[in-house]
Amino acid sequence: MNSERESPLQNNAQHKILEWKVVNEYLGPFVMGGVHEPWDLEKLEMYNEIQFGEVPPLARATEMYGPLVDVELEGTFMPLLMDSIAGALPPDAWDHYSGPIEASQQNDSVDGRTLAESAKDLMVVEKRGAIVWDMYETEKNYTAQLGVLENYYRKKLVQRGYISEHTANMIFFGIPELLQFHLSFSNELEEVVNSWSTTETLIGSLFIKHVQELEKLYSRFIDNYSASQRAIKGLEKDNNEYNQFILEASKSKVDTNRQSLKDSLVFPVQRTTRYHLYLKELVAKTPKDHPDMSNLETAFESVLGLANSVNDKKRKEEEATGLFEAFEQTKNCPPPLISHKRRLILNSDAVCAVSKRNIRLTLCSDLLMIALAEKKTVLNAFARSSGADYTFKFIRWLDVLETDITDLHDTVPNTIRITLSSPPVGSNRPTNTTSPSDISQSAKELASNSFTVQFTGYDASKSRMLFIKAMETVTKSCREEAFS
Helix, strand or coil: CCCCCCCCCCCCCCECCCCHHHHHHHHHHHHCCCCCCCCCHHHHHHHHHHHHCCCCCCEEEEEEECCCCEEEEEECCCHHHHHHHHHHCCCCCCCCCECCCCHHHCCCEECCEEHHHHHHHHHCCCHHHHHHHHHHHHHHHHHHHHHHHHHHHHHHHHHCCCCCHHHHHHHCCCHHHHHHHHHHHHHHHHHHHHCCCCCCCCCHHHHHHHHHHHHHHHHHHHHCHHHHHHHHHHHHHHCHHHHHHHHHHCCCHHHHCCCCHHHHHHHHHHHHHHHHHHHHHHHHHCCCCCCCHHHHHHHHHHHHHHHHHHHHHHHHHHHHHHHHHHHHHEECCCHHHCCCCCCEEEEEEEEECCCCCEEEEEEECCEEEEEEECCCCHHHHHHHHCCCCCCEEEEEEEEHHHEEEEECCCCCCCEEEEEECCCCCCCCCCCCEECCCCCCHHHHHHHCCEEEEECCCCCHHHHHHHHHHHHHHHHHHHHHHHCC
């Protein structure tokens, strides 16, 4: 045997890449007489005695290991046989790295898979590992989508001149910072995965370490979310080049994974909720005496607070944006609709039971606004294309404490009656308002003290029940506030 070439097994080298497959594939048929069967030390020694008259010293690899586990491997190597097949081995068959695996070498593979992918097989078979693996996988996907927002949507829109840098800053506000954070956080999660041990690996401290930065980054993003949506809406209205680009981009599997710009901008809001759900599951599946238990419980409480804070900000943004949209879309809508004390609860579409005209029921935290859908005419279409964006015409609003809802579903499917009642004694509520500008039959019907509306469409029953339940909740809240 060429003395200058020493196999790593003869050197007792620690292997970063598990070379069992190479050895078994090339040596197995020779050593076992052409039959691929598991290595057996006694059979190998017996074969050596028959062939060579003596048993050569055993070459043992006591620490031949992959990314997560040590593998004890014993084998007998025959020098003459090794020389005879050396030419059949790939040139780099014995190239190896001796020493511990470093984080910088995590892209090395076993059977063509990354270390993290190899770790998956060990993690998914136990509950804690499966949770952490799913967290890691979704973190990679989420980070990739942030990259699509910053490096594809923003970059291409600005480079091609479809939007200005100023508009890009409005739409993608906070995305660059989120991307940088999650690139780093994803790497930290990968280190956890690569060194996974269900009894020893700690992950709670990772979230405790970053929760304050997470809250800062996501609060800034949410605070700008409605401005981002308004900027997009403006582009959709009068920028054909922008619309064409967004349409084509959302169909591309390679560039955007078929995710639209609007859908991608929702992901950051959803991600904070996912973290707290993962940690909740980890706490439930972790033994009380586990070294990570205390940190996991602390991390869960912190991330739960983060998720609640982000959701609360998002809700307030949506409520404020919804009120502005209702005002902008409703002709003759009274300006007092916009108030810092008022919240949008629900928009429901229905039809007048008599005239069959479409209406919009806008339920707020203290009143119910009723608007009549505008008829589609050439004049209306021209007005909207010229800048006016009215979709409904204001008819009236009702104080919820002066409004009774009767469910008529048993008589007429998905139908309710809305009745104006006397204001409760002792309450100090805003008076009801009715528009004097519309004298159509539908408007007269809706302006009466009692009128009937019907919910239509495939989810009519759900819409009816949702509206009734929302009215009950708002009315109860207003009563408590009025008499407190």
